[in-house]
Amino acid sequence: MPTLKTTPKRGRPQTLDRDAVLKIALTSYWTGGPTRVAISHICKEADVSKPSLYREFGSDDGLKAAVLDLYSELVLGPFHNILTSNEGFAQQIEALIAFTVQDRKSLGIPSGCLQVAMRAHREDLGKVTGNKVDMLRSQTLRNYEAWIERAKSRGEFKAEIPTQAAALFCDAQNGGAMRMQREGIPNEIIKQTLTHAFSTFA
Amino acid sequence: MPTLKTTPKRGRPQTLDRDAVLKIALTSYWTGGPTRVAISHICKEADVSKPSLYREFGSDDGLKAAVLDLYSELVLGPFHNILTSNEGFAQQIEALIAFTVQDRKSLGIPSGCLQVAMRAHREDLGKVTGNKVDMLRSQTLRNYEAWIERAKSRGEFKAEIPTQAAALFCDAQNGGAMRMQREGIPNEIIKQTLTHAFSTFA
DNA sequence: ATAATTTCGTAACTATCGGTACAATATGAA
């Protein structure tokens, strides 16, 4: 939803661009790690004063939570779309792998996954962000489960493994791939591990 | 190697028990996370003053490195022993899974894996510990690779996947299992994911 | 113009944590 023009308010006009700050914060957290980037650093990058940022997001916790929402919309959404597409199971798997191992550098996208990183640092996050991470994780597992159940009901799922365990398996593969990517392991090798992992399903 | 009795030295006798401190630090880092436990906390737990601890280990970095060495000896060693045992491949896999999903609570062992945790917080560690984490990771992968090559040469390895990718796959499964364990997922479910993952090999 | 209102940013405050100065203490040697 675009920032709809409200009638001009009283007081000094706001110069802080919420979306711009969020985008910069997203990139910073994604690249440098959500617990390693200081508020002051984001302020410098976005050319915004600290009180301005606090006025907009309330706290470090609030900013991280807002960033996580944005990440969910930008990355997790498209990922979920693959799971619910009309393609066959095997093609969906192929699409998932392609999405995961796409060349980030050429696209200007940081390597790794912010959700995975936030889960790894779950205990260092604030209350709001921490809860959001938990919710997102549950949702991710539910998405996998629905995807697998659908494939099972279609007879496209070949493995004999309970849906819950299969969903956890998928999540582990994705997490592993994201970690390998951050460690600099070539996408081609990562693709081999993912292909092997999912070859057990279809 | 036991602390062999040296001839009584001059000066005030040392009351600090290095091994006791290391053990307490290991448990603290393992349970609470290597970057979340403060030096002062370990001092309180071990009933040791900060300067004493610094005299013994040099720095936060030095203590963490020493703890990682102990962990390697206590946990990673036995794990590696399974990979080099004289059992068949399938039995080794079974042993690995059993080792991973053994009931920690009843054994008084913290859940999760300190090596996995340290890798997740690699960037927050000091120089010495960080390098040690890297070395340990390389060694882990080499161990898996040797294990897989051996199984391949015996004809016990059924999957068509390059050894390097297979080793990374193994490491990812183990890491995933350790993370699930920390998140409180029942060992029975974790076992299902591991069994499925390794069923592709033998 | 003047007042009311809202946002702006400098400059501090506070807590935490890794690290250390230093004086007291406890031993062996002379």
Added chain:
DNA sequence: TTCATATTGTACCGATAGTTACGAAATTAT
């Protein structure tokens, strides 16, 4: 007994990071 030596622990230092008090600045309403 006295000196040399080595360890102990209290209390402090310095850096970092999240957070905020407060006065200046910019705009609308009267």
